[in-house]
Amino acid sequence: MSGRVRVGVLASGGGTNLQALIDATRSPSSPAEIAVVISNRRDAGALARARAADIPAVWISHRKKERFLFDQELVCALQEYGCEWVALAGFMRILTPVFLDAFPSRVLNIHPALLPAFPGMHAPKQAFDAGVRVAGATVHLVDAGMDTGPIIAQGAVPVVAEDTADTLQQRILRMEHQLYPMVLRWVAEGRISVEKGHVSVDAPGEQQWVWSDA
Numbered sequence: 001m002s003g004r005v006r007v008g009v010l011a012s013g014g015g016t017n018l019q020a021l022i023d024a025t026r027s028p029s030s031p032a033e034i035a036v037v038i039s040n041r042r043d044a045g046a047l048a049r050a051r052a053a054d055i056p057a058v059w060i061s062h063r064k065k066e067r068f069l070f071d072q073e074l075v076c077a078l079q080e081y082g083c084e085w086v087a088l089a090g091f092m093r094i095l096t097p098v099f100l101d102a103f104p105s106r107v108l109n110i111h112p113a114l115l116p117a118f119p120g121m122h123a124p125k126q127a128f129d130a131g132v133r134v135a136g137a138t139v140h141l142v143d144a145g146m147d148t149g150p151i152i153a154q155g156a157v158p159v160v161a162e163d164t165a166d167t168l169q170q171r172i173l174r175m176e177h178q179l180y181p182m183v184l185r186w187v188a189e190g191r192i193s194v195e196k197g198h199v200s201v202d203a204p205g206e207q208q209w210v211w212s213d214a
């Protein structure tokens with residue numbers, strides 16, 4: 001046993017956040033390792049990225065299945081690979097209590113907006129259309145709601161005059177690639193605790209909660 005915290009990643013799409021997590025956990029000094037990547041889409045780029053990194057890649061279809069049955073299959077697969085934590089990275093399914101009870105306060109999500117503003121789909125476009133001056137992303141613990149749950153960290157990026165919804169989305173995504181690995185490290189180092197819906201991070205000297213590459 002390596003003694004590293006085993007994390008399962010669930011992803012439905014291209015998987016650039018997954019890639020950032022793979023790259024960050026590749027080093028032997030990482031306190032976390034990605035034990036398995038699971039997707040509900042057989043053709044997800046995320047599965048190809050996992051295979052390229054020699055990480056087990058599992059496809060579990062959600063089609064023609066009750067939600068709880070799908071969730072049970074996810075839980076079985078994650079347990080089979082000994083996962084202690086789960087990171088959602090562009091996973092397009094809502095999880096039921098069947099799943100959340102198996103990993104209480106141990107499921108992370110990244111959302112491309114400064115929650116609680118702009119939950120749901122197309123968040124960067126929602127923010128752009130609303131004319132915000134500062135946008136960003138949020139890493140939070142997952143509960144039964146849609147993009148709710150205790151906030152762990154947020155990264156902000158400016159909206160600039162030349163932006164379109166697309167360029168803003170790309171800037172947010174680049175920042176996500178820094179934010180998510182940072183939070184995964186905190187989690188694996190046991191620096192996160194939750195009380196009454198508020199997260200504390202015990203990371204002296206590492207309180208850079210706001211990132212900007214613009």
Ligand code: GRF
Binds near residue numbers: 014015016017089110
């Ligand atoms: C990201 O914008 C993330 O915030 C959201 O889904 C998108 C996933 O992108 N939850 P990728 O597949 O990681 O490139």
